[in-house]
Amino acid sequence: MTLTLTHYLVLSAILFSIGIAGVLRRKNLLMLFFATEIMLNAANIAFAAISSYIGDLSGQMFALFIIAIAASEVAVGLGLLILIYKKYGTLDLDKFTVMKG
Amino acid sequence: MEAVAFYIFAVLITGLFLITAMSKNILYAMSSLAAGMVLISGLFFILGADFLGAVQLVVYSGAIMALYAFGMMFFDATRDVKEKNSSGAVVFLLSGLSAVILVAIFAAPSIGKGIKPLVTGAAGVDNPHAIGEVLFTKYLIPFEVAAVMLLVAMIAGIILASKKMDKSLSEVYVDALPEVEEKEQK
Numbered sequence: 001m002t003l004t005l006t007h008y009l010v011l012s013a014i015l016f017s018i019g020i021a022g023v024l025r026r027k028n029l030l031m032l033f034f035a036t037e038i039m040l041n042a043a044n045i046a047f048a049a050i051s052s053y054i055g056d057l058s059g060q061m062f063a064l065f066i067i068a069i070a071a072s073e074v075a076v077g078l079g080l081l082i083l084i085y086k087k088y089g090t091l092d093l094d095k096f097t098v099m100k101g
Numbered sequence: 102m103e104a105v106a107f108y109i110f111a112v113l114i115t116g117l118f119l120i121t122a123m124s125k126n127i128l129y130a131m132s133s134l135a136a137g138m139v140l141i142s143g144l145f146f147i148l149g150a151d152f153l154g155a156v157q158l159v160v161y162s163g164a165i166m167a168l169y170a171f172g173m174m175f176f177d178a179t180r181d182v183k184e185k186n187s188s189g190a191v192v193f194l195l196s197g198l199s200a201v202i203l204v205a206i207f208a209a210p211s212i213g214k215g216i217k218p219l220v221t222g223a224a225g226v227d228n229p230h231a232i233g234e235v236l237f238t239k240y241l242i243p244f245e246v247a248a249v250m251l252l253v254a255m256i257a258g259i260i261l262a263s264k265k266m267d268k269s270l271s272e273v274y275v276d277a278l279p280e281v282e283e284k285e286q287k
Contacts, residue, residue: 020200038118048145076258079260079261083262
């Protein structure tokens, strides 16, 4: 049994849906960040698989840039998280509701 | 042989990421995320993307997870996170549907017949060599922009995290609590 591109795309879809489910149901900001990392990784798998099966290096380039973007996102995001934690003493999203509606 | 490795990696990655998305403990979530990222680099090696696998190991499971680990020292990581979850079934349905649609939309062109590779890289060299040649010719400007972006992110991270660094966190925390409570009472 040989591996096809579909195997990788199905795996990528599964991981991506896990990430989206995490983003939708998580209420803790740090956990939300973890879920976004899962989604980025799923996209990376799809990029690398398509790139490898078609023989085009652009997909791997995109995956590299996604990794760079993820690194800077984590640096800025963690700084913001630390600020929020210092201000409110919690990372719970429900505690940040300022508007009364 | 490759198929066996792929299935082992796929099952392990899915399980570990499920733990990350569902666990109540931040520490468990973070360690399973790190383990999953190491295994994803295994997938890249199977695909022949050696350079990408090495970058995944170094940057993702090295730098990013270390950053999270350091960031967690600021937060209370030993306590379980309490989350108020409503309508779990709807969330799962929505996320599954949207993910399948997204992946179908973006992956459908790649399964088509008349696709020709545009950037093939140099022939007869190994993957890191080919990637280097493409990265420093066709993708040179995005590469430089990414470098500037990383610099900006580093400065932003330093400035954001070092605000009020002279006060201890517990001190700030005690000061901040009454404010929150007052807001809630209003």
